[in-house]
Amino acid sequence: MARGRKRDRHDLLVRGGRVVSGRDVFDADVAVSGGTVAAIGPDLDVRAERTIDASDRYVLPGILDVHTHPVYLDDMEGLSVTAAHGGVTTLVHYAYAKPGSGLLETIRRFREDGESGSVLDFALHGGLFDPKSQSHEIPDAIGEGVTSFKMFMTYAKLGWMTDDYQLMRTLDIIARAGGLGMVHAENGLATDYLQDRVLEEGRDPRAAFVETRPAVLEAEAIHRAIAIARVADCPLYVPHMTAALGIEEVARARAAGRRVYAETCPQYLTLTDDDLLRLGPLLKIGPPLRDEADRLALWTALSDGVLDTVASDHAPKEKRIDDDFAAAPYGSPQAETMLPLVFDEGVRAERITWPRLVRLMCENPARIFGLYPKKGVLQPGSDADLVIFDPKAEWTIRRDDLHSRAPYTAYEGRPCVGKAITSIQRGEVVLEDGRLVARPGRGRFHRTAAGRADVGDLS
Numbered sequence: 001m002a003r004g005r006k007r008d009r010h011d012l013l014v015r016g017g018r019v020v021s022g023r024d025v026f027d028a029d030v031a032v033s034g035g036t037v038a039a040i041g042p043d044l045d046v047r048a049e050r051t052i053d054a055s056d057r058y059v060l061p062g063i064l065d066v067h068t069h070p071v072y073l074d075d076m077e078g079l080s081v082t083a084a085h086g087g088v089t090t091l092v093h094y095a096y097a098k099p100g101s102g103l104l105e106t107i108r109r110f111r112e113d114g115e116s117g118s119v120l121d122f123a124l125h126g127g128l129f130d131p132k133s134q135s136h137e138i139p140d141a142i143g144e145g146v147t148s149f150k151m152f153m154t155y156a157k158l159g160w161m162t163d164d165y166q167l168m169r170t171l172d173i174i175a176r177a178g179g180l181g182m183v184h185a186e187n188g189l190a191t192d193y194l195q196d197r198v199l200e201e202g203r204d205p206r207a208a209f210v211e212t213r214p215a216v217l218e219a220e221a222i223h224r225a226i227a228i229a230r231v232a233d234c235p236l237y238v239p240h241m242t243a244a245l246g247i248e249e250v251a252r253a254r255a256a257g258r259r260v261y262a263e264t265c266p267q268y269l270t271l272t273d274d275d276l277l278r279l280g281p282l283l284k285i286g287p288p289l290r291d292e293a294d295r296l297a298l299w300t301a302l303s304d305g306v307l308d309t310v311a312s313d314h315a316p317k318e319k320r321i322d323d324d325f326a327a328a329p330y331g332s333p334q335a336e337t338m339l340p341l342v343f344d345e346g347v348r349a350e351r352i353t354w355p356r357l358v359r360l361m362c363e364n365p366a367r368i369f370g371l372y373p374k375k376g377v378l379q380p381g382s383d384a385d386l387v388i389f390d391p392k393a394e395w396t397i398r399r400d401d402l403h404s405r406a407p408y409t410a411y412e413g414r415p416c417v418g419k420a421i422t423s424i425q426r427g428e429v430v431l432e433d434g435r436l437v438a439r440p441g442r443g444r445f446h447r448t449a450a451g452r453a454d455v456g457d458l459s
Helices: 076-084 103-117 131-143 164-177 188-201 205-212 215-232 244-255 266-270 273-283 292-304 338-347 354-368
Strands: 008-020 025-033 036-041 046-053 058-061 063-068 088-097 121-128 148-152 180-184 236-238 260-264 386-397 414-425 428-432
Touching: 008 036, 008 354, 008 386, 025 046, 025 058, 058 354, 063 076, 063 338, 063 354, 076 088, 076 103, 088 103, 088 414, 103 121, 103 131, 121 131, 131 148, 131 164, 148 164, 164 180, 164 215, 180 215, 188 205, 205 273, 215 236, 215 244, 244 260, 244 292, 260 292, 266 292, 266 338, 292 338, 292 354, 338 354, 338 386, 338 414
Parallel strands: 008 046, 008 058, 063 088, 088 121, 121 148, 148 180, 180 236, 236 260
Antiparallel strands: 008 025, 025 036, 058 386, 386 414, 414 428
16 A cells, blocks of 8 residues: 655544455555545554544445435435445435336436435436336436446336336347346246235235245346346346345356346345344335345355345335335335444454455445446545444444434344444545534535446455
């Protein structure tokens, strides 16, 4: 790492922390000038307008959360606030173009909302609810800096499911335009039948929920999406993976040289279907929580490099524990608790290392979506996005202490060790001693280059 020249003058100096890269952990200071990292090294002999003491704490690149939904109880501003309290510095939101809406108009509206209200930097994915009428806008969307596009292989009853014809057509368009395809992978028609059968039989939908959306139908959809993407020669990203069977499909595709990237989420790493039975509608998410064997398989896949990223799938909705389960919406608030839970259950429990956490939550998402090395890494010239993390902070997760507008957390009363204390973005302090000090509207929109960027080694 480069050392600062003797007595250089900088805007900010983070001194005395343990810096974590995607490959190593080392004692170093970080000097910041003009919003970028100027130098990293032990005992930098430099002056700064401000010095922050990071002794006994870890200094990470800012966390990228590349799976968020600012269209429910938390909007672009609110979601950035709750994410910032969890150590996130960059968000990639899904700009969902619902049926009847255009893709470009949706992207522009989300960008305007973010630029006026977000406290964090952000980028966008295109979300296609009606690809038959929307896919032709993909090349123009790429021209506006949105290069990743998601479709649903499920939710047929809601009118959101993309059939194989439109999936093939849209992945072909994405590939020709130089973008990245994304799919919510579950077999929609089969799961709808299973849900109808449970309702006709009068069974408790809470107890039968996982049975109606089994892991094998998630794996089948992953296999089908990979096959169609292969024909289209389109790189593919599979979000919110939940189960060992799906991991096997990704590993097989990787071994054959396919460009397939895979994500899981903190809820699948920390909760199981037993928690679903306990909390009911509060943990109705899609795909559903799996069993303990699947949970542990996800950790192994993160450690082994089969899964590439961890992202929150933050989707807070108005739900109560005694709501009608069948009518309750899907979704859960996760952005603020993501980093501490992945540290507590992962690094502290010795399932993954510190460098692996940084690859999963900083470097890899930045590489996949073409934001690297501006984001996702601490090195001279990169944006000065960093998190100072206290690995010994003991706290209890309570909804009243969190910042989402959701009326609940899935982790109420859960003891946790480790917390983001201070975060900095582009050299500006965002979170200071656990208190948000950034102003709404300071966040910048970033163009992505998913599908075009040199991803490099993610393992």
